[in-house]
Amino acid sequence: MTTLSSATDAFLASRAADGHQTAFGVLVRRHAPFLVAFATKLTGSRADADDCVQEALITAWRRLPDLADPEKVRSWLTTIVSRKVTDRMRARKISEQIDEEMVSLGDDPERSVVASSQMDALKKVLADLPEELRVVWVLREIGGHSYDEIASEVGETPATVRGRLARARKTVLERMQEWR
Missing domain, CATH: 1.10.1740.10 (RNA polymerase sigma factor, region 2, helix turn helix motif)
Structure with missing residues (x-):
């Protein structure tokens, strides 16, 4: 045996x-x-x-x-x-790109402070999301990937990606309510 x-x-x-x-x-x-x-x-x-x-x-x-x-x-x-x-690594790169965009917001200091504060709040919300929700949200909302592309990258079906994205969006919207 x-x-x-x-x-x-x-x-x-x-x-x-x-x-x-x-x-x-x-x-x-x-x-x-x-x-x-x-x-x-x-x-x-x-x-x-x-x-x-x-x-x-x-x-x-x-x-x-x-x-x-x-x-x-x-x-x-x-x-x-x-x-x-x-x-x-993609999520990290996207986060760095967001930081760079925030730095180049322009000359309006008030807008930069608000945007920077808002971006910090968004980063905290994203950091608190479960990994599988965060990845699909970042790939779709920031990376602009299609559902099929995301499904291929995370090894899930497009339907699963849609469900995760819906949950991620709902959570982000709820937690970012004060910024609306």
Whole structure:
């Protein structure tokens, strides 16, 4: 009888896809060091890398039944991590672009103070949103991406993206009410 620690990735992935948490735990322990090192190289930050890998593993657990080739679980996990890193870096870049736009508001100091204060409030609201809502909001509202593009980038259906975007918009509007 094969112990889980010596089982192949394909066997573990198949078991995990059936809901076997211990099999998934073995996969995580086996591949996490590589995934964290990979994400660290991409992000330049161990803290960001840890967050991206954690998000990727949550996604992987949910999507294991969709894994077409259990033999390629490591490359599948690497792809998910890469997407999470891309999302994080894109969101950071967009945030930096917003900051730059705020700096170049013009010569009206009163407008700059109000806009800066409003932008700080928006950033706080966005920071408080769950990651899956924040990513779709930023990609749609600031990045101008289509529902299909967002769905492809976050690995969800366009319908799921629409639902998340609706919840994100509602939350942002409620929390930004004083600025309307």
